Amino acid sequence: MPNHVVATDVLEPEGPVCLDDGQVCLVEMATARACVSRIDLKGQRHEVGRPGGRPNGLAIDGNDNLWIAGGDKETVVCMAPDGKILKRFLGPDGDPYLWPNDLAFGRNGLLYLADSGILPDDFVDGQKIRDDFRTVSYHGRVFEIDPKNGKVLRTLDTGLRFTNGIAFDADDVLYVSEMLSGNVYRYDVLRRGTPKRETFGNVIDGKPDAFVGPDGMAFGADGRLYCAVFGQGNVTVLDCAGTVADRIETNGQRPTNIAFRKGADAAVVTDLGRCELEEIAVPCPGRALYKPTIA
Numbered sequence: 001m002p003n004h005v006v007a008t009d010v011l012e013p014e015g016p017v018c019l020d021d022g023q024v025c026l027v028e029m030a031t032a033r034a035c036v037s038r039i040d041l042k043g044q045r046h047e048v049g050r051p052g053g054r055p056n057g058l059a060i061d062g063n064d065n066l067w068i069a070g071g072d073k074e075t076v077v078c079m080a081p082d083g084k085i086l087k088r089f090l091g092p093d094g095d096p097y098l099w100p101n102d103l104a105f106g107r108n109g110l111l112y113l114a115d116s117g118i119l120p121d122d123f124v125d126g127q128k129i130r131d132d133f134r135t136v137s138y139h140g141r142v143f144e145i146d147p148k149n150g151k152v153l154r155t156l157d158t159g160l161r162f163t164n165g166i167a168f169d170a171d172d173v174l175y176v177s178e179m180l181s182g183n184v185y186r187y188d189v190l191r192r193g194t195p196k197r198e199t200f201g202n203v204i205d206g207k208p209d210a211f212v213g214p215d216g217m218a219f220g221a222d223g224r225l226y227c228a229v230f231g232q233g234n235v236t237v238l239d240c241a242g243t244v245a246d247r248i249e250t251n252g253q254r255p256t257n258i259a260f261r262k263g264a265d266a267a268v269v270t271d272l273g274r275c276e277l278e279e280i281a282v283p284c285p286g287r288a289l290y291k292p293t294i295a
Contacts, residue, residue, distance in 0.1 A: 003250065004279045005251070006276075007024075010026060011029070012030040012127065013026050013256065013276075014026065014055075014057065015056060015069075017058050017060050019060075022041050022261075024259070027070075029054050031054075035049065035051075035055070036079060051075075055070045065079065065086060069101055071100075074091070076089040076100055076111075091152065092152040098116065099119060101113075101163060106168060106174070108190065109294070112143065112189070114141075114177075117162060118137075127273065140158070140160030141157060141160065142176050144156055147292075148295065156187055156189065157185070157187065165214060168287075168290065170219070177214035178213070179215070180213060181213075182203055183202050184201050186198050203236040208232070212231035212232050213230060215255065218287070220287065221286060222284045223240050224237050226258050226260075230256060230272070231254060251274060252273045254273035255270065256271065265281065267280055
């Protein structure tokens, strides 16, 4: 039985965030819109604002401002709830962002960003992915950013092959997905010194020929990691040991991200190919996201 479709006509959707009142914010990556949209309780779409570029990830702070990965000229954008652009941050000097993909706030109030490591226009034409995706050069990175001024405090990792989803667990350990390998890595970012990459698990089922891999992720209150697997048509669930515990089928083959409903055993999933927002049943609510107030 297909999952419930919450909304249609969202063009290449990504980065869903569930609001306390049941509405959902997301980004639409398609060039025709390149916007942040809000889906109301009736499934109707309302455009919030346009950060430009190919907006890919979304987070909300304690002031209800929207933080978008992948704004105009490969930037991180802070947008007010009414759509006004408040801040636009470039990457580090001499090593600019290439494809800001997904972001998450930490308990320390800092912003963490996954950069896929290749310019969007060099990788995809509409929804068509370049044929040599396995052998093309990637410069994927993970950044720690001060959201007050946009300064990159640390480059936590580099050399990743299409960095994608990002999420914190209940112990404040940061998890990042790598599309080409199918791996999910973790980093203990709150300890002193540079965090070391640790392989947590892998979500790919078999050895696909097409572009398949882990996209957006979110933790459930059960401590398990729920990962949308692009090209595989499911949300793969990794238990606390990193072992595949479940695979929840999605309506389409190109799910891009997942967000838990507030206080409910349900989550919403964006699908790139079907241009839909769907809802899946999950066994628990999600882990609460950090929403720092930024002066």
